[in-house]
Amino acid sequence: MTTALVAALAPAVSAGLPASIPSPTSGVWHLGPIPIRAYALCILAGIAVAVWLTGRRLRDRGHAVEMAVDISAWAVPFGIVGGRLYHVITTPDPYFGEGGHPLHAFFIWQGGLGIWGAIALGTLGAWIGARRHGVPLMDFADAAVPGVAVAQALGRWGNWFNNELYGRRTDVPWKLEIHCWDQAAGHATTCPGSSSTVLGYFHPTFLYESLFCLVLALVLVLVDRRFRLRRGQLFGLYVAGYPLGRIVVELMRSDEAHRILGQRVNVWTSILVFLLGLAIVWANRDRPVALPDRDAHGAPQAPEPSVTSHHTE
Structure with missing residues (x-):
């Protein structure tokens, strides 16, 4: 289905486009x-934008803007560690396989952060930070998720710079030029048996995912404004929404990956995370509304009291 869609779109967008999308050398x-x-x-650019946007959205929920920085100081380091752990666990060969380098598991700057691990441990870090600063975790999570999606969109451009995480070979007008790459040195190298550094032309899955994340961020903001969601439900929508795009991207990827029952591990993870997101939305259906009503001067009024719990999350 994905291949047929791409084939149908290619003639419509071919006019006026360059022969390919270049990649950095x-x-x-x-x-x-x-x-x-x-x-x-x-x-870093994604983190900065996410923290800034989270602060603005926390203010709408009746909290100090500064709480975004204070809580993110816990969430971000935990998220980076979680993202790296997930990557190393699901892609162990470069580190622990034949000819692997275990110490390179710590070389985060060379690329390799799994979003699933980043969200899992990042949420744990946010929970610690939120408790320390007296902010309900779900208030912070609902405020943060549009910015997190934008951060993912910006972070994917790091994959473009590293000439990595591309799709299958293609000749569509927006095909991505990929170079043979020296990961340690961080630059293109001559391909084996060739005098060129160009490996070939592939689907720019980094770009597909980046655009999807931007659309997801916009949808989350619009849904948050349009509907009276309960605390935690926007977080659940993000958790359920991101895998919808990620599954499509994973099915287009051509790099080596561990598989279960013939499918890439990340495809199965996406399905499980999607179901988890739906469960989060359902589990929070009786919580207080996420956004407090505002008075005549635009100031947030006291939030609706919880009918299930009175403790700080």
Whole structure:
């Protein structure tokens, strides 16, 4: 179905497009002896935007804007560790397989963060930070998820700089030029048996996922404004929504991956996370409304009291 859709769209968008989307031949710059890696810059840019947007949305929920920074100081490190753990566990060969380098499991700057692990441990970090600062976890989670989706969109451009996580070979007008890559050095290298650095042309799955995440962020914001959701339900919608796009991207990927029953591990993970998201939406159906009503001056009024619990999450 995905292949047929791409084939149908290709003629409609071919006019006026370049022959292909170029990829960088270097993903690292040196400031004297200090390497500046594009992958890290994309991740940092995503974090900065997410924290800024979360602060604005926390204010709408009656909390201080500064809480976004205070709680993110816990959520972000936990998320990075969780993302790396998930990547290493599901892709162990480069680190523990034949010819692997175990110490490279700590080289986060070379790429490799699994969003599933990042969200799982990031949520744990947010829970710790939220408890320390007296903010209900679900208030923070609902405020954060649109920014998290934007951060994912920006982070995917780090994969573009690293010439990684592309799809199958293709000749569509928006095909992505991929170079043979020296991961440790962070730049293109000559392909084996060739005088060129160009490996071939592939589906730009990084771009597909980046655009999907931006659309997801917009949908979450609009749903939050349009409907009187309960605390935690927007978080659940994000958890259920992201896998819908990720499954499509995973089915287009061509890189080696561990499989279960013939499918990539991330496809099965996406299905389980989608079901988890639906469960979160359902489980929070009796919580207080997420966004408090506002008075005549636009200030948030006291939120509706909970009918199930009175403790701080």
